[in-house]
Structures are given as C-alpha cells and as structure tokens.
Amino acid sequence: MTNAIETKDLTYRPGKSFLLDHLNLRVPTGAIYGFLGPNGAGKTTTIRLVLGLLKPEAGSIAVLGKPVPSRVREVLARTGYVPERPHLHLSLTVEESRRFHRAFYPGWDDPWATEQLRRFGLEPNRLLRQLSKGEMGKLMITLALAQRPELLVLDEPTDGLDPVVRRELLSAMLEYVSERGATVFISSHLVHELERVCDWVGVLDRGRLVSEMPMQDFKNGIKRLVFTSPPHLVDQTPFQILARETLDSGSEVWVVRGWQPDMVTWVLHQEGSLREVQDLDLEEAFVELLSSARGGGAPNVGRPTMAAMA
Amino acid sequence: MFKAILFTQWKWGRLLLLLATLAGFAIPLLSVQGLTTTYGNFYVVTSLQAFGIAYPLLAGAAGLLLSLSAWTSDHRGRHVYALSLPVARWRYVLMRYQSGLVLLLLPMLGIWLGAILATRFIHIPPGLHPYASSLALRFALSAALAYTAFFAISSGTPRTAGIVLGIAAVLVAIQVLASAAGFDFNLLKPVFDRLFIWPGPFEIFTGRWMLLDV
Numbered sequence: 392m393t394n395a396i397e398t399k400d401l402t403y404r405p406g407k408s409f410l411l412d413h414l415n416l417r418v419p420t421g422a423i424y425g426f427l428g429p430n431g432a433g434k435t436t437t438i439r440l441v442l443g444l445l446k447p448e449a450g451s452i453a454v455l456g457k458p459v460p461s462r463v464r465e466v467l468a469r470t471g472y473v474p475e476r477p478h479l480h481l482s483l484t485v486e487e488s489r490r491f492h493r494a495f496y497p498g499w500d501d502p503w504a505t506e507q508l509r510r511f512g513l514e515p516n517r518l519l520r521q522l523s524k525g526e527m528g529k530l531m532i533t534l535a536l537a538q539r540p541e542l543l544v545l546d547e548p549t550d551g552l553d554p555v556v557r558r559e560l561l562s563a564m565l566e567y568v569s570e571r572g573a574t575v576f577i578s579s580h581l582v583h584e585l586e587r588v589c590d591w592v593g594v595l596d597r598g599r600l601v602s603e604m605p606m607q608d609f610k611n612g613i614k615r616l617v618f619t620s621p622p623h624l625v626d627q628t629p630f631q632i633l634a635r636e637t638l639d640s641g642s643e644v645w646v647v648r649g650w651q652p653d654m655v656t657w658v659l660h661q662e663g664s665l666r667e668v669q670d671l672d673l674e675e676a677f678v679e680l681l682s683s684a685r686g687g688g689a690p691n692v693g694r695p696t697m698a699a700m701a
Numbered sequence: 702m703f704k705a706i707l708f709t710q711w712k713w714g715r716l717l718l719l720l721a722t723l724a725g726f727a728i729p730l731l732s733v734q735g736l737t738t739t740y741g742n743f744y745v746v747t748s749l750q751a752f753g754i755a756y757p758l759l760a761g762a763a764g765l766l767l768s769l770s771a772w773t774s775d776h777r778g779r780h781v782y783a784l785s786l787p788v789a790r791w792r793y794v795l796m797r798y799q800s801g802l803v804l805l806l807l808p809m810l811g812i813w814l815g816a817i818l819a820t821r822f823i824h825i826p827p828g829l830h831p832y833a834s835s836l837a838l839r840f841a842l843s844a845a846l847a848y849t850a851f852f853a854i855s856s857g858t859p860r861t862a863g864i865v866l867g868i869a870a871v872l873v874a875i876q877v878l879a880s881a882a883g884f885d886f887n888l889l890k891p892v893f894d895r896l897f898i899w900p901g902p903f904e905i906f907t908g909r910w911m912l913l914d915v
Contacts, residue, residue, distance in 0.1 A: 468787035478781040480774045494705035495786045682836045
C-alpha cells in the first residue's frame, strides 16, 4: 500500500507553547482520512507543513511521492486545498475568481466548474465578500475539485456551517472521490461528521499523533467493559486500558482498546467477572482516547497499535 | 497566469489608475493654459517650472498606491492563497511586480498625450523646444522606481514595513524635538540628500521636469 501523504519525525515549533513533535503520519492512497483533534491540537499547522506553506524544523514530508517542500509546486498542481478560513481574493466576483483559479491549473475542468457553481446556486456576478459562509464554502470546494486533484486537503471545511450546506459539501466531495478515486485528507473536530465519510482516522492532540488506524478498527476496538469483579494481573492485559474507574458497589468500569470477543476467556482465567461489553460511538472513543493520552496513559503512535488487537 | 494576475491588479488599482491617468493628461494642459505668444522665454519657462513639481509627485503617489493595492488582498489572506497555488513564489512575486509596471503605462500615456496636445495648443517661442516624450519617459521611470521601492517594502511582512516606517518616524521625531529644543542640527537633510541628490537612487525625482525648455 502506497501513501499519498507520509511524514517521518516531522517536528515544528511555531511558538514557545506549542510543538509538533516527531509526527509520523501515513495517509494511504485512495483513503478518506479523517484528521481528528481538539482545537489547537496542531491540525492546521500539520496541513500547512504538508502543503509546503511552512518549513519543518526537522523530519521529512512526502506527498504524492514527492518530497515537500523541495518539490511542492508539483504537489500543489495535483492537490486541491480548502483552508480553514477563506483565502480567496474577496474583491473578485465568483466568475472572476473561477477564471483566476483556472489560470494556474492545467487539468482544470471548466464545464464541470461552471455546472457545479450553477448547481450550488452561486451567481457569477456576486462579489466574494458578499457571500455567506456557506456560499464561500461551496465556492472553495468547487474550485478545489475543478482542478481534478489526486489529493484533496480539507481543513475544517464544514466548521460553522449549517447541516444542509455541510451535507452538500460532503456530497460533492464524495461524488468526486467515487468518480476519481482521489485521496482525501480532511481535518475536523466534528467527530460525528467524519464518522460517516472516513475510512481511516488519525487523532492528533497537543502536537502528538495519539492514534492512526482504519476507522472500522477505531470504532470497534474501543469498548467499555463493566466488571462485577475485575480480573487480576491488570498490567498484563491483552488489550490496552485507556481508563479505569471503581464504582461504589465495588465493580469496575474499564475503557479499553484492542478488545476482541475471545478475550472473555482471558478475563475468566484471571478470575474476573465481566457483566457487560458496551460499544462506544466515535465521539466517546475519541474523548476516552484523548483523556488516556493526556492522563499519561500509553498512547499508541502509528500502526503498531493494531498488534494488540491481533 | 500573467493575464490572471494582471487582471486582479487592474481590478484593485483601476480607480487610482484612472485618476492618475486623468491627472497626467491634465497637468501638461493646465501648465500651458494662459501662455500667449507675447510672453518671453523666461516667463514661459518659469511658468512651466511651477508645474514641474506635479509630475514627480504624481509619479511617487501612483507608484506608492499601486504597490499597496498589489499586496492588500494577499496580506489580508495571510498569503495562503498565493502560497497554495502551483507556482514558484519568486515567479508569483515577479508577475505581481510586472503587472504593476504594465499598469503604470496608463498614466504615462496620459502624460504623453496631454503633453503632445499641450505643445500643439501654444506657440512655442523661438529658442524653446517641446519635450513631451522625454517628460513622459521620465515620468514612467520615476513611477517605476517609486513602485519598485514601495513594492519591495509592501511585499514583506507587516514587521518589515513597520521597521521601515518606524525608522522614518524616529528620524522625524528626533528632528522635531531637536528643532523645538533650539538645536541647530538637521538630521533629515543628509538623509534627503543621500536619497535624492546624485548618486542617490531617487535623483530622477528632483531637477527640472519641463514640458518646454531650451
């Protein structure tokens, strides 16, 4: 499996209080990769590094097989980018903006762009500064997709938008991906939104990659176990304990990662009594994972995480 | 690509370009207004000299304002758009710079046409010669120089612009304080001389800007 984006020990310190710390990110080609993290985790900084907008202090970045920033122009010609905040020239009209953008991309699909703008109801003569947040989002995604990119990088593209516009934008993206098989790298702190569309997920917190794995594994692998009496040898579990809480009744609730049904046998061998195994939705799993990472647990970085689930 | 960038710069600077072109067209015509055949060479030259200051001022203002308008939108978007386009940074900056130079041809054309018309309207006294094309060329070079200098400053970060403006403000403040305290000392004159007297880089702005001369 090749990677559309790959960083090795990527390090960047934009200020005294924040450090992007030895980031090893791998976005498989063809994946829709959700880049999750709370506000201030470093998602936008990572994206800017990946697109060569910032220069890393250490480590390496490869995007679409090309090193960044040394060959970033080749990468940008094949990448559609929708930043967190509108970046277009606000004094241009929708039509002028389309023509300006078109001039830089050899693979530009003008009929598609025109049709998509019409479908989105964006009048050609409207000034960009007069567009609502939703309309601006529609314009930015249209311009990014009309480039016919192999990689689409979306930085919180639906943040602050109403559900109808959010759905329209995500539909446009998914339609394109299904046609072209492009890779999508989408950052967000809206966990539920990514749950629906992504097949890979990476979780970033305070500049560290806490987890990176297929979405299905992420959703299935994190469970809440309710014990009437907990097993012995807690430090030798075949799964990872993210959180552990003792209730008044003496029973215990564990949030674990890497749980498999056959591990019930291990619990029984350790003289534990398991009352219930609860599924966590992605948001709960995300919160538990972050709590664990921040609480000095053992965050798993990179894919070796999956070894615990085997 | 160049056409796209030229268009944006035209859109952002078209009002000031229109005004500069009109002003450039009008100044030579105004400068010869009222001059009749009865006036001698000295009066004509003196009269035209009074308008001579208007050309470098217009060149400086056009260069300054066009350079500012060239970068305002990019600064507002923190240059994210420009940097995310698949074009080398130096090439993007060069295209923005070249676009401004192309657009400065408009006020130059205004001056050239105005100067040609002005010299047709009056009877040129013997011994004086019209310099319409030279005047327009000098305007073009001055405007290009002002544009280049301000473009370089405004293309940098706000910090760079702040440092340049800060140094200028400190010099002026020191001069004002020194004058108020009664010190016989002029700090600005040597700076001005270094910049505007030969071999200073802005020497072209000074001297005689004459539509008619000997």
